[in-house]
Amino acid sequence: MNPPVSDSNGLSVENLSVSFGGVQALRDVRVQVSPGEIHGVIGPNGAGKTTLFDVIAGVVRADTGKISLGSDVITRSSPTARARLGVRRTFQRAQVFGHLSVRDNLLTAIEWRGGGGGVLADVLKRVPSRQQLEVERQRRVDEVLAMCELEDVASILAAALPIGRARMVELGRAIVDEPRLLLLDEPTSGLDEVETERLAQIVRMVAAGEKCGVLLVEHDIAFIMSLSDSLTALNLGEVLADGPASDVIASTAVHDAYLGTGATT
Numbered sequence: 604m605n606p607p608v609s610d611s612n613g614l615s616v617e618n619l620s621v622s623f624g625g626v627q628a629l630r631d632v633r634v635q636v637s638p639g640e641i642h643g644v645i646g647p648n649g650a651g652k653t654t655l656f657d658v659i660a661g662v663v664r665a666d667t668g669k670i671s672l673g674s675d676v677i678t679r680s681s682p683t684a685r686a687r688l689g690v691r692r693t694f695q696r697a698q699v700f701g702h703l704s705v706r707d708n709l710l711t712a713i714e715w716r717g718g719g720g721g722v723l724a725d726v727l728k729r730v731p732s733r734q735q736l737e738v739e740r741q742r743r744v745d746e747v748l749a750m751c752e753l754e755d756v757a758s759i760l761a762a763a764l765p766i767g768r769a770r771m772v773e774l775g776r777a778i779v780d781e782p783r784l785l786l787l788d789e790p791t792s793g794l795d796e797v798e799t800e801r802l803a804q805i806v807r808m809v810a811a812g813e814k815c816g817v818l819l820v821e822h823d824i825a826f827i828m829s830l831s832d833s834l835t836a837l838n839l840g841e842v843l844a845d846g847p848a849s850d851v852i853a854s855t856a857v858h859d860a861y862l863g864t865g866a867t868t
């Protein structure tokens with residue numbers, strides 16, 4: 604039985620199934636994430652974690668099921684429409700705009716909102732409201748560059764960065780426009796200990812605003828337990844257990860399928 608659908612502003616995934624040819628990647632999956640909540644997704648390789656993110660972000664279509672964000676049903680919405688509603692993600696393999704500077708990687712995430720002031724402002728550029736907006740955007744980008752400790756590389760092309768810092772650029776780009784739902788797919792892979800701790804602080808900060816829910820896939824059980832309020836454990840596309848993080852970790856089904864094997868993926 605699925606839990607009752609929350610009427611909050613959060614994410615609700617119900618009865619979600621996806622198959623790729625003969626492979627059932629997700630079967631009857633449910634996930635609820637409230638604003639301010641950090642919800643971890645665990646499961647061995649091939650469990651369906653990335654597919655779940657792809658379906659929520661809109662790049663893979665659900666065969667059946669329903670996805671909503673607050674009162675908006677987004678099951679059939681385009682990835683762009685979802686992004687406009689505040690869905691942001693990072694990828695299992697970091698994806699940055701390599702040909703843009705680090706600063707511009709972040710700016711692109713807010714420039715889509717346009718300059719305001721209409722066509723006249725486009726022509727004149729010096730319209731005060733337009734200039735004010737630009738100042739505010741640069742201020743927000745500066746704030747996130749500082750948060751992600753990227754100030755020293757702000758003008759460097761993102762392609763030139765080592766993986767750990769590229770991941771922080773990806774994270775910065777995902778949070779600069781103040782998301783409503785943040786999807787992080789194995790965000791610590793390639794990070795050193797200091798970067799991992801920084802990432803954890805940023806994720807806590809984003810959730811602490813109570814406006815954004817975070818869905819987090821991670822290999823490192825200690826890391827995911829240190830951050831998550833609640834968990835979903837997947838195996839072979841099915842929910843093995845969900846609920847408060849400590850209950851899920853203690854569940855026999857999760858131990859048998861996953862933790863008991865010594866797997867850390």
Ligand SMILES: Nc1ncnc2c1ncn2[C@@H]1O[C@H](COP(=O)(O)OP(=O)(O)O)[C@@H](O)[C@H]1O
Pocket residue numbers: 623626627628646647648649650651652653654655
């Ligand atoms: N584009 C695809 N085409 C075919 N099979 C896929 C595709 N994406 C994922 N799968 C399959 O779906 C299952 C779940 O994969 P995935 O969501 O990547 O798992 P996880 O992220 O938990 O490791 C796997 O069996 C995988 O091989």
Ligand SMILES: [Mg+2]
Pocket residue numbers: 652653654695
């Ligand atoms: Mg994956």
